[in-house]
Amino acid sequence: MDILSVALPALGSAAGLILQPVVLGYLVLGVVMGLCVGVFPGLGGIAGLSLLLPFMFGMDPVLGLALMIGMVAVVPTSDTFASVLMGIPGSSASQATVLDGFPMAKRGEAARALSAAFASSLFGGLVGAAFLTLFILVARPIVLEFRTPELLMITVFGLSMVGILAGRVALKGIVAAGLGMMVGTIGEGDSSGELRMASYDLPYLVDGLKLVIVGLGIFAIPEIVALLRQDRAISERSVLGGGWMRGVRDWLANAWLSVRCSIIGVVVGVIPGLGGSVVDWIAYGHTVQTTKDKSRFGSGEVRGVIGPESSNNAKEGGGLVPTLLFGIPGSGSMAIFIGAIALLGSGNIEVGPSMLKNNLDITYAIVWLLALANVVGTLICIGASGGIARLTTIPFSLLAPFLFMIIAFAAFQSGQDLMDLVALFVIGFLGIMMRRFDWSRPAFLIGFVLSNPAETYANQAVQIAQSRFRKGFAEGIDYIFSPIVIVLIIITLISVVVGLRQAKTIMAEGAVKSGRKMAPMIFLLAVLAYLVVSFVDASLIPDYAAADRVFPRFVSGVAIVGALVLLVQMIVRPESHALFADRDAGGDREDVHGLWPTLAWFAGLLILTALLGFIVALALFLFAFIYHRAGRPAGFAAAYTGAGIVFMCFMAWLLNRDFPPGLLQSFADLPWPLT
Incomplete structure (x- = not known):
């Protein structure tokens, strides 16, 4: 009864917060934006939320949450378009949908497949929201007992799952997570402020890399480049055929299957890092x-559409459990979500036990928003299906410049520095290489997000434990090995053992063929070199700031050992082994353009921005790209360029933002937007 006496007022307060026209408007806007992002294969919720990050600063918490939840909830629904219409997974969570959805589309039953998928997604999303509500009710009293050692152990559990359940080669996932954590430690140390992998000669790195840049660089840039290299439309068909109601009847006839797969999605979503990589295959x-x-x-x-689609929407509710209760991201998109919440309002909302204690109404508002977003998203997907099907027939060479333009603008807003674009390009190249060689990008991103809390919890736990041990050995042991910590250690060990057995069957980035040894080994050596340099750099931190070197040395040391083991395995294993996964291997690839010519276009935009400023550079880039790469007439290219510039100026005016200046602006006093 005590639980209900606390929860019921919070549920009522949450309902009052979100049942306002302006909040519902932001929710619908988020759903529409998520729909637009989900249509493009590979972009998904991570890229979408990364685009929203610059606009979260100071936004009203409820409005910001409505916008983000709307986007997160609808992406697992809208990514079905790519899976059904073109046979390419819209995200890692819709891989299994391709197996039966695409054959249905080829025989003229695309509408039936989509409606069955949307009905299943709606039901799964509502099951996930209901589970989240009940779990918060039950778990809140336990979570409020968590102290620093328990939070540190939860972080370790999340990292172990992310690393191991990241793909066929478990060590790749562990090293990728370690690399992400080391990139997250760039800048001033958490304890004494000593610089790590940074210098005051390059002030940009002192504050570390921004989450929006890492999220967009690791996920959005590689997928845009991959689609652009193929130089074709997303889909070859715009006619959906009939059978909308038949698909709904199919779902009703298999409702019990949808219930079971939704429960599978919820349970799998609760495990940090497992989520979208495997939930659809289990279902x-x-x-x-x-x-x-x-x-x-x-x-x-x-039934091959209904099962996976029920589970991949339900997993969002499950993924919010570790995210909201412990601050441990249940997936890559949840990692961005955590960073965005910290930016809302005055910055006093923090996921984890403090959120359940101080902002329980906000917590339940997220639950209500998740349920509403699933309903709104399904209705909009059904209503917009015809238009979206026609949109997917547009050649991607016409869509890519527009997407990259928005990504570059969003990246610049994170720090208002030209180096933001340089960092975006560098991290984007890393993402391209990780995607090519089948290294887990979600593991990298979650490692990046957890690096700061993991270091903070570790430093605090050590300091408090030292003071307790001074009082007595028994008191120190009781602090470190509390009953909750012991349970978490056991759960982590069991999960690692089970995860190692399952890792061989998980294809987080889809099926990737093996190639020759040379290219994957060169990439591994590059990763190893960075880890070694990071270890040496941390070792040079003076003794008076020893706390700032312990964490990076430990993490880089573990990652170096893992990388060395991978190197030895690469030397002794045959080229057919999964270690040598390479998307560019084999002669059956659909790429029309090479990687380097494609990257040269974006490098050209970066160089022109440094010289002429962003707007002038963007105008030249858009015209040249549409005229030469897309092969459109000069008049069309000029109209496209004009529309793009007007859109960017409108966005900048609406948000009161500026564009990156270049050398030209330092010599000439130009009017806005050329400043």
Whole structure:
């Protein structure tokens, strides 16, 4: 009863917060933005939330949450368009949908597949929201007992899961998470403010890299470049056919399957790092196992759409459990979500136990928003299906410059520095290489996000434990090994053992063929070199600031050992091994353009920005790209360029932002927006 006496007023207060026209308007806006992002294969919630980050500063918390939840909730629904219409997974959580959704589209049943998927997604999303509500009710009293050692152990658990459940080669995931944590330690130390992998000669790195730049660079840039290299439309068909109601009837006939797969999605979503990488395959496997006639799977069986789609929306509710209760991201998009919440309002909202204690109404507002966003998202997806199907037939060479323009603008707003664009380009190149060689990008991003809290909890736990041990050995042991910590240690060990067994079957980035040894080994050596330099740099920190060197030395040391083991394995293993995964291997690739010519366009925009400023450089880039790369007439290229410049100026005016200046602006006093 005590639980209900606290929860019921909070639930009522949360309902009052979100049932306002302006909040619902922001929710719909977020859903529409998520729909636009989800249509593009590979972008997903991480890229979408990264684009929103610059606009979260100081925003009203409820409005900001409505915008973000609207986007997060609808992406697992809208990514179905790419899976069904073109046979390419819209995200890692919709890989299994391709197996039966795409064959249905090829035989003229795209509308049936989409409506079955949307109905399943709606139900799964509502199940996830209901589970989150109940879990918060039950878990809140326990979570409020968590102190620094418990929070540190939860962080370790999250990192272990992210690293191991990141792909076929578990060590790659661990090293990727370690690399992300080391990139997260760039700048001033948490304890004494000593610089790590930075210098006052390069002030940009003193404050570290911004989350928006890392998120967009690791996820959005690689997917845009990959689609651009293929130089074709996202989909080859715009006609959906009939069967909308038939798809809904299919879902009703398989409602019990949808319930079971939704529960699978929730349970898998709770485990940090597992989420979208594997949830659809577990649900698909369950669907096949529980169906008498298994021969139709893979050739257009509607149950093969209903099962995975129920689970991948339900996992968002499950993923919010570790995110809201402990501040441990349940997935890559949740990692961005954590960073965005800290920017809302006056910055006093922090996920974890403090949120359940001080902002319980905000916590339940997130639950209500998640449920509403699933309903709104499904209705909009159904209503906009015809238009979206036609949109996917537009050649990507016309869409890519527009997307990159928005990404570059969002990246610059994080620090208002030209170096933001340089950092975006560098991190984007790293993301391209990680995608090519099948290194887990979610593991890298979550490692980056958790680096700061992990270091903070570790330093605090050590300092408090030292003071306790001075009072007595028993008191120190009781502080470190509390009952909750012991339970978490056992859970972590069991999860690691189970995860190592399952890792071989997980393809977080999809199926990637193996290539020759040379290219993957060169990339590994580059990663190893950075880790070694980071270790040496941390070792040079003076003794008076020893606390600032302990964490980076430990993390880089573990990552170096992992990288060395990978190197030895690469030397002794045959080229057919999963270690040598390489998307550029083999002669059956659909790429029309090479990587380096494609990157040269974006490097040209960066150089022109440094010389002429962003707006002038953007105008030249857009015209040249549309005229030469897309092969459109000069008149069309000019109109496209004009529309792009007007859109960017409108955005900058609306948000009261400036554009990156170049050398030209230092010699000439130019009017806005050329300043």
